[in-house]
Amino acid sequence: MEQHLYEPVHEEFRDLCRQFLAREAVPHHARWEAAGLVDREVWRSAGAAGLLGMDVDAEYGGGGQRDFRFNAVLAEEIVRAGCPGLGFSLHNDVVAPYLTELTTDDQRKRWLPRFCSGDLVTAIAMSEPGAGSDLAGVRTGAVRDGDHWVLDGQKTFITNGELADLVIVVVRTDPERGAHGVSLVAVETGTPGLSRGRRLEKVGLKANDTAELFFDDCRVPAENLIGTENHGFYHLMANLPRERLSIAVSAVAAAERLLALTLDHARTREAFGRPIGTFQHNRFLLAELDTEVTIARGCATMGRLGAPYRAAVAPPRSPRLATDLTLPAPSRPDVARIQRRTVRLLVATQIIGGIGVTIGFAVGPLFAARMAGTAVAGLAQSAGVVGAGLLAVPITRIMSGHGRRPGLVMAYLVGAVGGVLVVLAAVTGRVPLLFLGILLFGGGSAANLQARYTAVDLAEPGRRGRQLSLVVWATTIGAVAAPNFAALADRTTSGWGLPPLAGPFAFSAAAFALAAGVLLVALRPDPLLTARRLAAAEAPTPGGGSAATGRRGAGLRAAWRVVRERPAARLGIAAVAVGHLVMIAVMSMTPVRLGEYHDDTAVLRVVGIVLSLHIAGMYALSPVVGWLTDRVGRRPVILGGLALLLAACAVAGSAGHHTPGLTVGLVLLGLGWSGTMVAGSTLLSESVPADVRPGVQGLSDLTMGLAGAGAGALSGFVMQVAGYPALTLLAAIATVPLLALALRPAPGRAPDEED
């Protein structure tokens, strides 16, 4: 069949493969078939010839070619040479992605150079006597014992099972959680407790050592965990499609080879004085075979299964499952329509929610100061920020399991309940109720923060930044107007017998309830669930890994482990947290500072104007900040944000009670926050693997909330004990660790910064 998939560079590689196989494999294959396994030396020769780890980075000795067509060419040539016993495809196509995508720096350094040289033969052990297609039923268990995993169980049908120096073993690490309790552990040869069983007799692939493996109290170092604990099933789901594609490529090549041999026979074999291929019946048969093989190649390379094969890049890890070929998936225009609608809706709810959140920020500290004293004002403010951070965890869990809609609705409703409790606290004069109310009020902030991720679930990759910043920017509209609504709400509700400053919280509660209602009714279909369906249906993940892979129950510990080992992720999360800490510390005490010199009637109006401008600084220019982040890079924008935060501390701290000076300081504060927040979030999202991104999103919001809460809590005390200028000085000093982190030279394009 005529092929349009390959370019001259692939054909050159094909020549290399042919020469290698003719020299190193074909002469030995009959012997290997008799022996039931190939010589180990052929692996090293293949490594030396550049046939192992074609898509492993060059720094580890790989080919650095993220183009699956090289893998496909080798698989085809192995079959055409009649040497299917070589387990290179399992090593290159199936195991490689686990070792390149899910491993730590240390693991990559330990394994990948030998993986590419052929000194480390690999295998993957999923199947068991009682679990094949239904992988969630694996029984081989791994129990954590100090620094080790202790494995017990049995695997079967393991390709390269006898020669393998490293086996990725699918184990059950949480017996209670079904598919959510499965992990991947790399077991190296020589590990006590690992033994090889029978080499299995097969109908074909005689030279391949398909074997049984046994694990008996097999102690494996804890650092051999691959990917995230209890996420093994998702890692498999992400990578098995590439295995299917690899099998499809080999199977089609085998069918083509058989057809070619058959045609040759039909042309040369004669009966009744003519070649047997000229008899009409045989011509029909051959034409039908040719049609079927052509269709098979089409399915493998032209259908959705083969989309990544055609693309001159490494296949994304979630191409459409072969078994999903019959499932309907939304067409592109549908997705675009859903996305437009989602963003419009998010913009609307972000405006409504922004009003509620900002009223809380503007009035909360004043209200708490009146009710319980200035020192407590900061603590009350912190309660809201802690609430937003803590609520991010259950909300991201709800989203992971059930979609964005229930998560966002729940968060806004919790915020609304919080607003009602604050009003009740004002009526009854009970301070603990005030704190509980403000804590839950944080649900509104959590919803507004998570909405930015919702905006990118279905966004085209090239438009993610703009769509995210559009939703962030929408907050401005509600937020800038909100503090002025506070005075109106206060006047309106004072007629109802509510204490002063309580009315705005009733208004916020109504705003959150409205946002929840709008999302409940209109956010259909759910963008995250749609993105997952698409991810399962086709190769490119439309909404980014986080949405598409949709890991359930991504734990905080797992997210933290991922962040800890990646310098870029550490810088990203630090930028978000420190920027927020400085912003909250200074911002939360500025209304109190203004309150020192303005009377009750004027203070709300002045605070309203100052905070409106501060919030405009935070949000209004976010699209520009996003654009700059893409144009000049993440680190420079983080550093720019830091410079603005320092300038804000200097200006506000030295302004005395000069309202315009404080206003300029707060605008700079807002702009600095925007820089660290947008660039930090972008860097963080890029630098972690797709499968743990939702967990990391929750961790980032939690860290940000806790940093802001700590700052808010301390700010009231610092204000009372040392005054506002000292507070701004301390806030400026708090930026030093981030400055050091951001100025640390980046190692070129850091290996953990993904595209």
Ligand SMILES: Cc1cc2nc3c(=O)[nH]c(=O)nc-3n(C[C@H](O)[C@H](O)[C@H](O)COP(=O)(O)OP(=O)(O)OC[C@H]3O[C@@H](n4cnc5c(N)ncnc54)[C@H](O)[C@@H]3O)c2cc1C
């Ligand atoms: C040559 C060879 C190499 C292999 N290499 C490896 C390896 O390296 N690592 C590894 O882990 N495993 C390996 N395997 C095992 C392979 O992955 C399993 O054989 C496969 O997953 C099927 O599992 P099973 O054999 O237990 O069949 P079962 O799961 O018992 O299935 C039996 C039959 O039921 C059908 N079936 C199952 N579920 C459904 C369903 N829901 N709907 C309809 N029909 C269904 C199946 O299609 C099949 O026809 C290898 C197998 C072979 C033959």
